[in-house]
Amino acid sequence: LNDKCRSKSIIVLPGPIYHINSPMITENLEDVVIDQRGRLLWSNDTTYWLSVSMPVDFQNQSTVWHFGGDRVVWEGHGVGTFDGNGQVWYDLNAGGSNMPHRPMNINFRGFSNSVVKGLRFVQSQMWTMNVMYSQNLVFEDIYVNSTSSTENNSLNTDGADTMYSDNIIFRRWVVVNGDDAIALKANSSNIFIYDSEFFGSTGIAMGSIGQFIGQFEYIENFLARNVTLHDTLRGCYFKTWTGIQIGYPPNGGGGGTGYARNIVLEDIKLDGTRGEPLFITQCESFSGHAGESCDSSTFHISDVVWKDFSGTITDDVPSSGFFRCSAAAGGCTNLTVENFTVHPASQEVVLDKWLCKNVNGAEGFDCTEIEEDAGEL
Numbered sequence: 001l002n003d004k005c006r007s008k009s010i011i012v013l014p015g016p017i018y019h020i021n022s023p024m025i026t027e028n029l030e031d032v033v034i035d036q037r038g039r040l041l042w043s044n045d046t047t048y049w050l051s052v053s054m055p056v057d058f059q060n061q062s063t064v065w066h067f068g069g070d071r072v073v074w075e076g077h078g079v080g081t082f083d084g085n086g087q088v089w090y091d092l093n094a095g096g097s098n099m100p101h102r103p104m105n106i107n108f109r110g111f112s113n114s115v116v117k118g119l120r121f122v123q124s125q126m127w128t129m130n131v132m133y134s135q136n137l138v139f140e141d142i143y144v145n146s147t148s149s150t151e152n153n154s155l156n157t158d159g160a161d162t163m164y165s166d167n168i169i170f171r172r173w174v175v176v177n178g179d180d181a182i183a184l185k186a187n188s189s190n191i192f193i194y195d196s197e198f199f200g201s202t203g204i205a206m207g208s209i210g211q212f213i214g215q216f217e218y219i220e221n222f223l224a225r226n227v228t229l230h231d232t233l234r235g236c237y238f239k240t241w242t243g244i245q246i247g248y249p250p251n252g253g254g255g256g257t258g259y260a261r262n263i264v265l266e267d268i269k270l271d272g273t274r275g276e277p278l279f280i281t282q283c284e285s286f287s288g289h290a291g292e293s294c295d296s297s298t299f300h301i302s303d304v305v306w307k308d309f310s311g312t313i314t315d316d317v318p319s320s321g322f323f324r325c326s327a328a329a330g331g332c333t334n335l336t337v338e339n340f341t342v343h344p345a346s347q348e349v350v351l352d353k354w355l356c357k358n359v360n361g362a363e364g365f366d367c368t369e370i371e372e373d374a375g376e377l
Helices: 046-052 089-095
Strands: 007-013 017-019 025-034 040-043 066-076 081-082 106-117 120-122 129-132 135-144 160-163 165-176 180-184 188-199 204-208 216-230 237-239 255-272 278-284 297-312 321-324 332-340 354-357 359-363 367-369
Touching: 025 106, 046 089, 129 165, 160 165, 160 188, 165 180, 180 188, 180 216, 188 204, 204 216, 204 255, 237 255, 237 297, 278 297, 321 332, 354 359
Parallel strands: 007 025, 017 040, 025 066, 040 081, 066 106, 081 120, 106 129, 106 135, 120 135, 129 160, 135 165, 160 180, 165 188, 180 204, 188 216, 204 237, 216 255, 237 278, 255 297, 278 321, 297 332, 321 354, 332 359, 354 367
Antiparallel strands: none
């Protein structure tokens, strides 16, 4: 991946192991094929990585690899592996959130008209990958597994995040992790998830978004089709920050505005979902303030369709949908549920209960008003 190989080249990484001991910037590739069968293994020197991780220019996040280019094919053949040595990071973090300078594995930045396929990402240090300032990409046949073998969880190990990107396809993914399977963040448009399977995560996420005071952001034109979720917290959830800034990103913020619209999920199978499978909250805030100022966000959510959901939730889940929308945004508009047959694991009767606040235009379900002390935010 040196400068001589960044244009009209074939790069072969047969392995078995490549030890990664310093941060990398690999950008401006053009017409390059990467054939990887070996394992890229990051060292476990957390003190070093915390001192050299590179900023991502979002949420004060960091990475150890910036990668970008045009017309790149990266083929892993189902064996090429990224190994972030994540257990040392999960233990160091010890259940905390967004440790400063804890790096994501790879940040695809300025990446276009390319295909990444057949790669394995195991034990990522934090987020597995971020896709930003990119367009026209296909990520297919990708395996992600970031799980902890100790009492410390693998929080913040998202499978993939998108931001400031358009026309991104995720096809045939398997994700086993401790946070969002795939999350759409600021200015994500035309994002597609097909034929995938997620285990143990929080589910598919719209957000969080609206975290930066005065900034306008959007999520638009999203489709997920034929996705199975096992033992996840949600099926799909929306999370916006309140309209009042408290603290600073990544763990604080708020006061942003914008919209999420034209969001469609269809043919979704749930297997033991642990919380309300369909979930909207506009109450995100700094630690200790969650649930306050829920009606202050001006971020508007509209035109959402959940279609052909089947499978099971755990018996203690109180409702199939929880939609806590913000009055300052005019509420959520045009939420549609169609052919929803999800039921508690020990019963065969569909859980037809939907808790709502400030929902305008509910199709296919009847709202029960959320009481302000419901405590589920």
